[in-house]
Amino acid sequence: MKTELFEASFTNSRIAVVIPSYKVTRHISDVISAIPPMVWRIYVIDDACPEGSGQFVETNVFDNRVRVLYHQQNQGVGGAVMTGYQAAIADGAGVIVKIDGDGQMDANLIPYFVEPILAGEVDYTKGNRFYNLEEVRAMPHVRLFGNAVLSLMTKLSSGYWNLFDPTNGYTAIHTDVAIHLPFGKISRRYFFETDMLFRLNTLRAVVVDVPMDAKYGDEISNLKISKIIGEFVFKHARNFFKRIFYNYYLRDLSLASIELPLGLLMLISGIGFGVYHWLASARSGFSTPPGTVMLAAMPILVGLQFVLAFIGYDISSVPKRSRHRKRFSLLSDELRKSNEKPI
Numbered sequence: 001m002k003t004e005l006f007e008a009s010f011t012n013s014r015i016a017v018v019i020p021s022y023k024v025t026r027h028i029s030d031v032i033s034a035i036p037p038m039v040w041r042i043y044v045i046d047d048a049c050p051e052g053s054g055q056f057v058e059t060n061v062f063d064n065r066v067r068v069l070y071h072q073q074n075q076g077v078g079g080a081v082m083t084g085y086q087a088a089i090a091d092g093a094g095v096i097v098k099i100d101g102d103g104q105m106d107a108n109l110i111p112y113f114v115e116p117i118l119a120g121e122v123d124y125t126k127g128n129r130f131y132n133l134e135e136v137r138a139m140p141h142v143r144l145f146g147n148a149v150l151s152l153m154t155k156l157s158s159g160y161w162n163l164f165d166p167t168n169g170y171t172a173i174h175t176d177v178a179i180h181l182p183f184g185k186i187s188r189r190y191f192f193e194t195d196m197l198f199r200l201n202t203l204r205a206v207v208v209d210v211p212m213d214a215k216y217g218d219e220i221s222n223l224k225i226s227k228i229i230g231e232f233v234f235k236h237a238r239n240f241f242k243r244i245f246y247n248y249y250l251r252d253l254s255l256a257s258i259e260l261p262l263g264l265l266m267l268i269s270g271i272g273f274g275v276y277h278w279l280a281s282a283r284s285g286f287s288t289p290p291g292t293v294m295l296a297a298m299p300i301l302v303g304l305q306f307v308l309a310f311i312g313y314d315i316s317s318v319p320k321r322s323r324h325r326k327r328f329s330l331l332s333d334e335l336r337k338s339n340e341k342p343i
Contacts, residue, residue, distance in 0.1 A: 048072060201319070
């Protein structure tokens with residue numbers, strides 16, 4: 001029964017692939033040729049590529065599924081993906097997969113990204129290159145540390161505490177969810193993947209990681225960490241405060257809505273009170289009275305407990321019910337009824 005359901009889902013769903021293209025003429029042909037037949041349409045977005053990636057595809061790739069879209073000005077990976085999303089939605093796609101054009105992502109993994117969505121379990125899937133411990137051990141320590149820091153920041157700003165490898169660009173999304181994205185507000189460049197997670201959380205979409213292996217070749221990254229670290233920190237902080245406001249004050253009020261501000265207030269006041277009296281004691285040469293120490297320590301300890309309680313509540317609030325389950329249920333009912341008909 002489950003096998004029949006998946007087969008019917010793959011047959012009846014229009015799976016589209018979006019490929020942002022910028023300086024990938026050496027790899028784009030191989031990427032497209034590796035995309036499995038189950039894919040209904042392929043959108044190649046020439047993001048004002050100086051190498052003419054779009055024209056190269058139109059001239060050298062003979063696949064009836066391919067549609068080439070052009071940007072007059074470079075909009076970054078986020079802008080290219082949003083153009084692909086909008087084109088796929090307009091054409092009636094059911095699930096939209098995004099892969100890069102540089103050959104780092106194995107197109108044979110597309111069914112693994114799409115299957116949980118068609119099963120009605122999730123709304124969005126993304127790759128995670130850190131499941132295989134042998135490959136993790138082989139990665140440079142700087143890469144591991146950087147990804148761990150980015151993952152922690154993304155967990156805080158997006159609210160998806162169950163995810164890792166936040167900058168992974170191998171993704172798939174159901175169009176019932178994609179259609180509700182604020183296309184004009186999503187970050188256009190390197191912050192795109194993490195900003196997408198923040199936007200998905202505001203839609204209460206279910207997101208899961210899909211294990212994958214990274215493929216590295218002779219491609220050259222355009223990402224310069226030193227140039228984007230400040231932007232990343234600022235945008236993570238902005239998204240964190242926006243998410244907290246949306247989820248805990250605008251949409252709903254709960255005990256967690258009180259715990260966070262009260263906990264932060266007690267922490268700050270306790271630390272401020274303690275530092276003030278510590279400096280006063282250092283200047284005067286007299287020890288701080290035990291009662292004064294306790295007056296500083298108690299709000300710090302209680303405030304920390306409130307903040308930890310809020311984090312625990314936030315972790316438990318990760319979306320768990322997909323937005324498009326109803327469509328899957330209708331398909332399941334139709335199959336069940338057909339199986340129950342007498343022969």
